[in-house]
Amino acid sequence: METLFFYLVALIAVVSGCLVVTCRNPVNSAISLVMTFVCLATFYVMLHAPFMAAIQIMVYAGAIIVLIIFVIMLLNLGTTTQKRTSHSKAFGAGAGVLILFLSLYMLNRSDTTGMPGDVTTEVVNRVGHTELIGKALFTNFLLPFEITSILLLVAIIGAVVLAKRDV
DSSP: OHHHHHHHHHHHHHHHHHHHHHOSSHHHHHHHHHHHHHHHHHHHHHTTOHHHHHHIIIIIIIIIHHHHHHHHHHHTOTTOOOOOOHHHHHHHHHHHHHHHHHHHHHHHHOOOOOOOOSOOHHHHHHHOHHHHHHHHHHTTTHHHHHHHHHHHHHHHHHHHHHHHHHO
């Protein structure tokens, strides 16, 4: 039953991921992205990582999508899109199929290292997911975390500057 549920959620994630790329309306594309994020959160729950699932919903499906929709509305993109040629569609489909086959090949041919890490199941059960993620985020990964927040701020400022030129 769990396998069937996994395949159902995986199918929904793949379909909504394809809709993100193929939708002509940017708002519909963003809504499809929300559905993809919800499917990813479901995968986290299935992997017994409830904190990551909650963060996936709150940060990505909540805050980031609101930011994307805000930028779309600020830029007033509308529904006009450029005409796509058949060559670009064929190239994109070919590149996607090639990446899929290379990924499957690497997954089937590669071996796990078998090296145990510092965080084992016993440590997670004793300390907890949230504390371990918080310690790692604010010690080892503090610089990438801050760089990401600066990049998001620069993206917002860039969208405002681009929108002000047209007004």
